[in-house]
Amino acid sequence: MARVTLALALLACAVPTTLRAQANGSPHTLDQLVALAERGSPALQVATARVGLAEAERAAAAIPLPANPQVQAMVGQRRAGGEGDREIQIAIQQRVEIAGEPRQRREVARRMAERLEAERAVVRADVRRQVSAAFRLALVADARAALASELAAQQARVVQVAERRAELGESSPMEARLATVELVRAEQLHQAALAEASALRWELAGLVGWAGAEPPRIAGDPSTTPVPELEQLLTLASEQPRVVAARARMAEAEARVRLARREAVPSPTLGFQFNSEGAPGGGQREQVYAGTLQLPLPLWQRNQGERARADAERSIAEAELRAWEQRIAPTLRRLHALAESARARATRVEAELVPAVRAATANLDRAFELGEIDLLTLLAARERMLRARFESLDAHRVYYESVAELELLLGLSLETLR
Numbered sequence: 001m002a003r004v005t006l007a008l009a010l011l012a013c014a015v016p017t018t019l020r021a022q023a024n025g026s027p028h029t030l031d032q033l034v035a036l037a038e039r040g041s042p043a044l045q046v047a048t049a050r051v052g053l054a055e056a057e058r059a060a061a062a063i064p065l066p067a068n069p070q071v072q073a074m075v076g077q078r079r080a081g082g083e084g085d086r087e088i089q090i091a092i093q094q095r096v097e098i099a100g101e102p103r104q105r106r107e108v109a110r111r112m113a114e115r116l117e118a119e120r121a122v123v124r125a126d127v128r129r130q131v132s133a134a135f136r137l138a139l140v141a142d143a144r145a146a147l148a149s150e151l152a153a154q155q156a157r158v159v160q161v162a163e164r165r166a167e168l169g170e171s172s173p174m175e176a177r178l179a180t181v182e183l184v185r186a187e188q189l190h191q192a193a194l195a196e197a198s199a200l201r202w203e204l205a206g207l208v209g210w211a212g213a214e215p216p217r218i219a220g221d222p223s224t225t226p227v228p229e230l231e232q233l234l235t236l237a238s239e240q241p242r243v244v245a246a247r248a249r250m251a252e253a254e255a256r257v258r259l260a261r262r263e264a265v266p267s268p269t270l271g272f273q274f275n276s277e278g279a280p281g282g283g284q285r286e287q288v289y290a291g292t293l294q295l296p297l298p299l300w301q302r303n304q305g306e307r308a309r310a311d312a313e314r315s316i317a318e319a320e321l322r323a324w325e326q327r328i329a330p331t332l333r334r335l336h337a338l339a340e341s342a343r344a345r346a347t348r349v350e351a352e353l354v355p356a357v358r359a360a361t362a363n364l365d366r367a368f369e370l371g372e373i374d375l376l377t378l379l380a381a382r383e384r385m386l387r388a389r390f391e392s393l394d395a396h397r398v399y400y401e402s403v404a405e406l407e408l409l410l411g412l413s414l415e416t417l418r
Helices: 002-022 030-040 042-061 101-167 173-208 230-237 241-263 304-360 364-369 375-410
Strands: 070-080 083-095 269-277 286-294
Touching: 030 042, 030 101, 030 173, 042 101, 083 286, 101 173, 101 241, 101 375, 173 375, 230 304, 230 375, 241 304, 304 375, 364 375
Parallel strands: none
Antiparallel strands: 070 083, 083 269, 269 286
């Protein structure tokens, strides 16, 4: 009896202790945790910081000329017949671009900013999907923990009855020992369910940037709801974040190809030169003003490396875009079918199987106490009940995982479509 008393005490304390550990704040809904993730998600913070790269590109593209002007000065002396006079030469040169490179660099900077914003939207959708999945799976894990706690409490009462019957000589001591073994199994199942629920809440805490010493409490309805129509999802698929990001990468790659081709055009160097030449024999000084033009001959260097690299990046972006456009419809159909199947399964189990098994096993505990059935019959009935309820929870888990993948693919919450 001491073993059973200790087990009951542990079971009475286990769930309240867990709840007290979470009770450092009011329960959070999914929308509240998504809002927290928008502000505190490490992945989203990195993506936001990367958007700053576009400002650096804009700053570089805003420079009007490709190089600083060069100034050259020379002071010397011209000598003739033992006499001399100063000679001064000043020149300034500036390389200029004539193929529209500055305008194209600004276009590249704009396309880069659009690409980084699109990639941030992808990260935001992924964070939302992860938060949504972790939240809903945590709800399922909490339900599993509650079910395991209920089972362990019931089994502890069975042990009490079995030990009392053994003491009165109404049953074999083996029955009490078997009931104790089942109690240990139920306790282990309960502890494993608590550990899984805690791990999922900590995973959720990491996703939203939670700074508390305990994981967040959560509140929500674990029930399933119909998935929006497939045709509606297919209509929205063309604007899902990863497709938009692939298009943005394609547009940036094309802009860089155009820039690389324009940079292959030779850039002339314009200059102005002033010479002041003395006359060593005492004649009048001469001043010379001249404009200069230097033009490189594109014999070997024609920006081949940058042009080839830009062409390769465009090919990669085009392949990525084509791959996403080809796979998004089949993926949507697969996830939609999986979610609908899991929802139908969960609904049927909850509506038909669980009530039927519950009705069939409603009076088994009382029948066992009265000695009308043996322990094996009771355990077999309990096993069927437990299996039915766990099947329902597993169907909920598959449904939530499918919904989370659909939300990632579409880049929005399905709740907004209902």
